[in-house]
Structures are given as structure tokens and as C-alpha cells.
Amino acid sequence: MSTERDSGGHRSPPPAPDRLPIPVVDNHTHLDIARDGANPVDPALAIEAAVAVGVDRMVQVGCDLAGAEWTVQAIDRHPQLLGGIAIHPNEAPGHDERGDVPEARARIEELAAHDRVRVIGETGLDYFRTGPEGVAAQQDSFRWHIDLAKRTGKALQIHDRDAHDDVLRILREEGAPAKTVLHCFSGDLQMARECVARGYYLSFSGTVTFKNARGLRDALAVTPLEHLLVETDAPYLTPAPHRGAPNAPYLVPVTVRAMAGVLGVAVPQLCTALSDNSERVYGPW
Known part of the structure; x- marks a missing residue:
């Protein structure tokens, strides 16, 4: 989940792009969240629109207890969805202040037993929205989620905002799960190379298309297709x-298509890699 709020207010939905030649996975989406002032999304219509352009599988991510509950209900209704659940790093300090961390974690662990919940996340660190007073709670929460992913054999999806060094340090200290994903990768070329060397997956979002994202495109350019x-x-x-x-x-x-241009590969080749990697990380839908 991002904290981005684009300028310009709420506009009409963009037109549908041309269909991809080979279907791919949206590795991280929040069908339970509507942006400020917008109408809630109809999950069935969102899935139908995605399938029509070659996005036939999605990972729905719930970022708090309510979102986790919603996610489990959605993956039972829609075969195109797998689920990810966690206490988002920006939610962790609030649970710490209320003293209900054990109860919140117990519910996440209970929901994580669902066969179609294949992701523990998004967890991680966010030093942009949470000040120094929340760092300890975020780091403790991150360590707990890493352990949960390893105990359940599920993939870990990481939210990393302005916290690259600490994210990598904690993963090293705790030992990363076999399947670790840097969601909405925001690091530089050097960080991308380190993550690849550690065996992590890098998930790129629409930020790679932004005009001011040259460093992110450089990171993408050195990331192997696999x-x-x-x-x-x-x-x-x-x-x-x-x-x-x-x-x-x-x-x-x-x-x-923007990623294919940066990488200098054909769109069908990239689509095949993205689809194969997704099923390698999350299993079959």
C-alpha cells in the first residue's frame, strides 16, 4: 500500500490498454480500498476488466485486521484472487499503543491458515509516515511477520519506504523466507543488485513509468527476468x-510494456517470465 496522493483530484478511469499477448499476474492490489472521496470498487467488475486485457490472476492484499478479513472472504468468492494479509507497518504502532498486539497477531495467524492466503504481507518498515517513536514497534512487527512466513511456508511481501538499510539488515538478521518479494520496489541500482544476490524478487509498479524515476528504471535494467x-x-x-x-x-x-522497453526485451518474453515467476512464488491459482 502506498501513501501517494496524485494531484489533480479524482478523474475518470483511463481507457483499457491493449490486451497483453500472454496473461500475467497483478502481484499486489487492494480491491478493498477506495481512494479518498472515490466510490468503492466492485471486485467482480475490477477482475472482469483485468481479465479482458490479459491480467487473469491477482494477489489481493489486506493491510489491517478489517482488510485481512475482507481478503479472506474475497478469495473464497473469486478464483482469480489469492490473498496476502498482515499488519501494515503504519498500523503496528497503533496496536502497540493500544496494547492489543497479541490479539491482532493471533487473528492474522489464524487467517493465514487459509489455503488461498499465500502471502504474509505487506509487512516491513515505513519511516516516511511513522516517526522515530514508532520505529521499535514497526521493527518488532516486521520480525514477527518474517517468522510467520517461515513457519507457514508462505511468501513474504515487504513494504519499504525510506527504510532500505534497516529492511535489508533485519532480513539478514532474521533470515529471509525462501520466497521474499520487495513490493513496489523503490531502491536504487545497488540495492537491486543486492536483493537479486540474496534471491529476492523485485516487484515493479506504475512508479517505474514516472518521468522522475530514472534511478528506478536503472534498478529495473539490472534485474534479471527470473x-x-x-x-x-x-x-x-x-x-x-x-x-x-x-x-x-x-x-x-x-x-x-514500459518495463519491456527498459529491459530491451519483447513483451511476450517478459509476460512469460512474469507469469512463471508469480506461480513459482505463490503457487497455482
């Missing part, structure tokens, strides 16, 4: 040229 995933982080981070409009899984093809 370590790549793609996502929307919808309803946030709408790819250019549609910034300011609501994001949704059907816009994944815009980012895929």
Missing part, C-alpha cells in the same frame, strides 16, 4: 500517462 514481478498497488501509483486517475489491475499492461 527475479521480476509486476503490480499495480491499486488504487495508488497509477502509471503514466494516467497519474491522478484511479488505478486498477486492468492497467498492469501499461507498466508491463
